[in-house]
Amino acid sequence: DAGVTQSPTHLIKTRGQQVTLRCSPKSGHDTVSWYQQALGQGPQFIFQYYEEEERQRGNFPDRFSGHQFPNYSSELNVNALLLGDSALYLCASTLWRNNEQYFGPGTRLTVT
């Protein structure tokens, strides 16, 4: 049973560019959440997708957008990258309204 998978593992981008990160949820899960973990900080909630719709959003600008596909996988898009967007981006999956989230290994984004 595959757990949560994320791609790519690492990514280096330049300021102003756009990036897309991908996540496949754990088998049987229908809800995907994205978190940003800056160096030395705890993860911060970006948004959550269920039934291909954004259901909740944290305090992030609209440069951060997402999508969920019919197979429950998800993408996180970040436009106009800033140096401060450098972080580990974590995807977590669960069943809708369930409190136990399973995390992927993350994508390390470096913006230069």
Place this chain on the structure above:
Amino acid sequence: AQSVTQLDSQVPVFEEAPVELRCNYSSSVSVYLFWYVQYPNQGLQLLLKYLSGSTLVESINGFEAEFNKSQTSFHLRKPSVHISDTAEYFCAVWGYGGSQGNLIFGKGTKLSVKP
């Protein structure tokens, strides 16, 4: 809104010694409480959780945490640590009811176990 405070950013301890990692939270709604562990260059793994019932919860690898509602705390303890416990530990709350439904994390505590 909820918030989580982990009082110690780093905790060094010798192998086989006891350890306590402190966590306090604030919330305007009822919460579930979690401890996650993050090993270097990895994602988060659930260590243990409190949902309801007994206020003392245990993990399979010897950690335990006690929910104290009056002190709004959920401290993590282990009576005897191993080198392999070296990792970063995150306390998190999940507010339920209404539109709540995502994890709020503390800033983490780095546990360093020395031989």
